[in-house]
Amino acid sequence: MAGWMSRLKDGLTRTRVNIVGLFSGGVIDDTLFDELEIALIGADVGVATTTELLAALRARIKLNGLKTPAEVREALKDELATRLAACEGHMNLDAAKPLVVMVAGVNGAGKTTSIGKLAHWLADQRKRVLLAAGDTFRAAAREQLAVWGQRNGVEVIQQSSGDPAAVVFDAVQAARARGIDVLIADTAGRLPTQLHLMDELKRIKRALQKAADVPVQGQLLAGAPHEIVLVLDGTNGQNALAQVRAFDEAVGLTGLIITKLDGTAKGGVLAALARERRSAGKGPLPILFIGVGEKLEDLQPFVAREFAEALIGSAEG
């Protein structure tokens, strides 16, 4: 896991330096707090979360008598980890066989790449995977998924028809007939403002539901799609929040994948996501995986403490 931790840390360098640099001075004063506020908002932690974090930090300084910036830094890391822990979650691979996973998101968010990496991760968990080329919109999309399939030795269900609902319907039947553990359906990128495309996404979801309702060898498959995952580009910062709300409203999300956390200065957005849906009483969506690069191994489950460590770092970081 050491390799992952250093990649995560490397990836978050641009977010980290702006925050961590502030703790190199000798005193805890209002200037430190002002600068911290600017740095956290700059990292896309969001105004509300930043205000909460800093209030909690002031309280801890008082309560625990923290004296040095290094102690404050540790306390901040802890507060951040506690908040991020609300987003920890995992894909329950044993919820169904096949587990049907639908992947959605805006154009270029990293859906297809994440599916390729996820197939690799699942193979490591000794799961049999099948992919469905549900992006029938972009010309090269099928080929792109096929390449990821080849890399992983995983089959890709595709059709020459332009109907994504038909493709995923077929794929569910194939997965059920072949005793596949996890079926992942790719979809075309779309903006929440493109209402016809959001309707299409609902249609793809219904096709997955319908395909599960057809008896295969006398069996039904309850609850498909079991996961509806939104892929978010981590470099988009606060814009991620609007995407979560729109896609959640349209199809009912079960989890998130955050990509491109390498090289972004906006890695703080995960903290902002952690307070989403609080007013609805539902709690935040679980962050299932995070991506920090373009290689197969660059997608891993989200662990709040690890992330806070990579972001705020320990003294030598």
Ligand SMILES: Nc1nc2c(ncn2[C@@H]2O[C@H](COP(=O)(O)OP(=O)(O)OP(=O)(O)O)[C@@H](O)[C@H]2O)c(=O)[nH]1
């Ligand atoms: N650096 C970095 N690049 C990534 C990551 N994930 C995806 N990418 C890159 O982002 C670009 C878009 O990725 P795709 O997987 O094609 O995105 P998509 O959401 O499927 O795009 P559309 O299907 O066109 O909507 C590619 O160049 C990927 O290599 C990541 O974690 N880090």
Ligand SMILES: [Mg+2]
């Ligand atoms: Mg794609």
